[in-house]
Amino acid sequence: MVRVPTRKVLLYGKTKTVYADMILQAPKVELDQRTQIVLATRSVDSAGNTIDAASFKTGETEMTNDTIRYNFKTQVGLTTKTYTQQGEMLVIGEKAKKVNLNTTFISTARFTTCLLDDPHFSFVAGKMKVINQKLAVSGPAHPEFEGVPIPVYVPFGFYPLSQGRHSGLLRPNFITDERRGIGLQDIGYYKVINDHWDVKLGADLFSYGEWATSLGASYRTRYRFNGGLTFNFRSSKQNFKGDPDFTSSKVFNISWSHAVDSRARPGVSFSANVNAGSTKYNQSIPGNAILPFQNIMGSSINFSKTWKNRPYNFSLSATHSQNNNLGLINLSLPNGAFTVNTIFPFQRKEGAGTAKWYEKLGVGYNGNFFNNISFYDTLSYGKNGIKPFFQYLLDTAEWGANHSIPITLSLPPVLGGRLIISPGISYNQVWLQRLTNYQWNESRQKVDTLNRKGMFIDQRASFSLGFNTALYGMYSFKKSRVLAVRHVMRPQLALSYTPDLNRSRIRYTKIDTTGRGIYYNEMGGQVLFNTASRQSGAVQFGIDNNLEMKYRSKKDTGKAAIKKVMILEGFGFNASYDLLRDSMRLSRDIPLYVRTTLFDKINVNASATLNPYQLDAKGNEINKLAWQGGKFSLGRITAGSVSIGTNIQSKPKDPKKEELKRKQQEERMQDPVLAADQQRLLEYMQQNPNEFVDFNIDWQLNISYSLSFYSRLRPDFSGFDTEFTNGMNLNGSFNLTPKWKLSGSASVDVKKMDIQYLTVSVNRDLHCWQLSINVIPVGFTRSFNFTVSPKAGLLQDLRINRTRFFTGY
Template identity: 45%
Template sequence: MKMISNKLAVSGPASPEFEGVPIPIGIPFGIYPLVQGRHGGVLVPTFAQSQDYGLGLEGLGYYKVMNDYWDVTARTNLYSYGGWSLNLNPRYQKRYRYTGNFNLTFQNTKALNRSYVDYGGTTPTTGDEFNVTKSFMLNWTHSQDSRSRPGTSFGANVNFGSTKYNQTVLNNPYLNYQNQLTSSISYSKDFKGKANIALTANHNQNNALHLVNINLPNLNGTVVTMFPFKKKEQIGQPKWYENIGIGYSGNLNNQFSFYDTAYSFKKMLDTIQWSAAHSIPITLSLPAMGPVTLAPSVSFQEHWFGQQIFRTWDDKEKKLDTSIHKGFYAARQVSFGMSASTRIFGTYGLGTTKIRHEVRPTVSVSYTPDMNSQNYYNVQVDTLGNKLRFSKFDGIPPGAFQEGAFGGLSFGIDNLLEMKVKDKKDTAATAFKKVKLLDGFGFSSSYNLLADSFALSPFSLYARSTLFNVINITSSATLDPYQINQYGYRINKFAWSKGSLGRITNGSVAISTQFKSKPRDGRSDSARTPVDPFMTPDEQQRQLQYARANPAEYTDFNIPWTLSLSYSFSFSKQLQTDTTGAYSYQTITSSNINFNGDFSLTPKWKVGATGYLNVTNGSLQQLSMFVTREMHCWQLAVNVNPIGIYRSFSITINPKSGILRDLRINRSRTFSNY
């Protein structure tokens, strides 16, 4: 090889070797640019084969440096059936000022129609031979360095595109099942710590329902609590009224929605909703009365709405109709309250083992006058003549105030349970270690002394714990203390009059844990894989998604084995009635298991898998498996996705160096699961 420093290197014939074994492929000569710094060039594609898309070249592109702050990457995928995709990825960065990137993708998917039948022209064909789908996706992230403009920030995380885009991306099961897209753009300014404003624009999109909701512009403003009676120069103990604080918070919201399958600008304008909310809290800090802390409060809230919703029963069609009246409407609410809280400790001894129990009860007394009953009305909801009560502002952000006066108690108890045991690793007589049994468990509810019915609110029950500092458990449930009638509706009679505490209407349990062996070299994860400080959160998320879709290429051989498990279960009871008036409560459940793990067969061979199991219907929704081989400077990676919208496998051999990562041998095939 001949080398010219900082210019060029030229070599004769060359071929790769794996573990000293030559491979019968090579090049007759080589020309290697040795240009310093960033420079553009062609991006080498990989070969792919899909049962639905045909043969393809993926990742063919070009990288261009625009200037010291901008660069652009353009890539394309080409398939033999006629499908293609184009991706443009401009990135920009100015150190100590801002950083961001755009990611715009156009897809023209042309997939084989499995139901197509050709009868040789004697009879019509069944459908078209190919299914053609056009889609796009726009991603934009922008983050501002906090040092560039202290007190002012601007950020963006935009993800907007066609609802069918995610389903047509090959070899990415995590993206195929992602049905929610969200975006946010925000600007905020702080006024010397006394007040701040935030202007935001948000978007959420349900790909399954094809529903798009956009909120813009939204304006939020807050004024930090002020103490108007406090003296500038304090002498002695302050008077009680000097601790009176007054604050303010308000927001203005605008929202409109549309279905992307039947988009119409006029229909979108008809869905526009605007509203505003104002809140003025008044607080007073009182000195502690022994173990009890008191906190009085006064609050005034006002909501502005741009429309009202009225529901009426149609006797002819036997259904509930909805009409919207637009205009300017307002609703107000005032509340007065006093809360008290304390902490109670107890210890139980069992030999050298001590159990510590901490109880944190809270009680508050509040009064809210009735200022919103005129906004409520009764409406028949079924053919049996049953009626429900609605507000004119139900379903309109920020929501309707409750009707009726409230004067009563809100109460709750939170508990902490932990244990002290003798530390076996320390021989000292006073050596103990703490073990948490329950991080928290308790309940909360309220009782309205002024209500003529249903004075007691449902109980919120919860518990959370971390067993052995490894297993995280959280659970919650709602207990309704009232009975139901022959039609399944609540009646004003307590359930415990019949020997029952009440009805559990919904609940959930989540359990997660993670195990992994110690690293062979003894270094921490952060020391081995430092985070790029100039990578935006969105770029980190994209890199994580790629690593999940191609786990064999990002295997850490320094960790002999890892295992992550999570389980979630939730249920709710929904009332079901028929035309005869008979009722039943149907329990809707959802249960799933997520798993992810790998282990080393030998110091240089590793296998692993990750997946999602829907326990409710007993189906494995997603599974990815990999086998990888560490070959010093090279790495062999085999990824297999046998379940999902697209089933695929790939075999890749590439250098581990990031500079030479595109010098790979790739073989992949994809099969549609439709």
């Protein structure tokens, strides 16, 4: 409607006014053409509640208001009851004045991260200035919860609104530990150096004298590489000096992850995943139930180069492994490898017609070298008869190289493709820098190990001919929901001959007072069981099977009702029979295996090693098979393992939300640029599970059980020791109510019937806040943690935290 005398334009309903980059939407709009002032108001019902509000958008800023009065000429406007969101922050103002495109002054402002019309909490200030997407500054402010003001005031407020990283201090946690005293944890400063680098410096301080420091850096160059480096040092002092339970130590840990974008330099890759440090470091971290039981640590650094349209590959690597329980550290560096992929020297450049058999003759090359050193970080080198550290490394260091030339021939399938024949020839050399000899010590009644340094070459060759096929069998049922069962067998047969090119390196030594002895290869010290030669003419055989079933489902009809299910995904064995040995020709270790998935939920894997020979009265193997002598037996199980695991959960309350979450995770994991960030996030999630609670899943349960055992030859060759490991891991959660969740995890040593660790967590979803209670009641390090914090990352420093540690059993 247009009022001509007053030159005013009135708009009603769902109106939209566009002027340059400004958009105004409101149920009622009044425009004065003489002054270029527009007045927009909301619509209300009979009770005065808002039906439709007025909204105003300019650039990246959008406001929702009760009334808007704006001058298009001066770009100055007045609003009432204004709502505007800046990143994670929602600003609510009773009155607001927009003085230019980016600046707004607000009277009676409320600052919050709770995105509701009536937020659960806010910070209230009489005056505030907001600069879009940069910052907000206020005068004296106080918090308000559920409309109740809290009489705690700050003289002014400074609120960063810009997105991205910002330098600043990190809020510490106040904790108490009965062995460390009162402490501040995670004191630190975060510094953004530039778009590619940022650094975090942190520290822990305890009243009993323990302290720790950490330095972390992350870097990223898009489409080239990314990674992160962290160094931790801890000077541990527990209890008071002079007390009988006083302990002190200095430990460190370094971690480094690096990944190169494959698009940066095609054909060249470099990656690093380093986790190394003192073997006692994991036990020095307070409040972590899982870390003290992680006894195995490892690292790897790899560089590789491939040549385009060439069969060459080159790689360099450095690896590290350590056993924290034993205090043993192994380093292998540098290691190198050069490979020539299989080439076909007799193949025609232009393939026309049927290929000749000799054109399928392929030759390759594999070469590598290695350097190994080992030491114990628990020894006092240079004292008590122990060699100085560097002398110890020189004496235990070893190097070597391997060269292998495989020759293959790809013959066409025979019998209509039912049988595949694969001949092969291989020659390899092993270069070592020391020999290992065993010698019986009559005075000490034990076997001594002697080493002799130099350069020694071990040669090996082998000839093989393999046969592979597949057999199918099916049994059909009548008048049954089970339609058929199919059995697939894949038998394998191979003939091989291996001459003993280094017969002069085979040695014999006595190993006990009865005169029993063994043969061994001094090139590496490998024991030759029940033989004096490495010459072999073997028939290798085995079979792999799977068993599947087809049935008719009750839930569907027609073709959709026909379902397939795998009963056994794989089961079989492998063995060999050496025709050239004078005794004990059947292989002494026959591997057996079976794997399946039950009900599409439970994963089962089992394996065992079968020894088919009988034992004498002293427990030594004799040349007599287990089923000979009147008793039927397949043999002795000398090693085996069983693992059973399942992960079940309820359907998500909001399937769309769950699907979106899954897709986002897949995209992040598949992006090579974000690989290092994802690894650090996973580590943080493992250490802080309370901060990642999913109320969209009502319940979830993860159970895994493992049992393994093996027979280990004693160092003095006096017999075998059988070692068992038997453990179970549990992890689960369920919603007590739509807003309360109980979760926990545990690890049980079934052999000892001992709980290794147990964690119990209770979480409460407070909409814009979250509450978590985490208890570790069992284990060497026990703790209690209570945290209430905002969900928004912008206000994480406002969390209320109470942590207490208890150490000892």
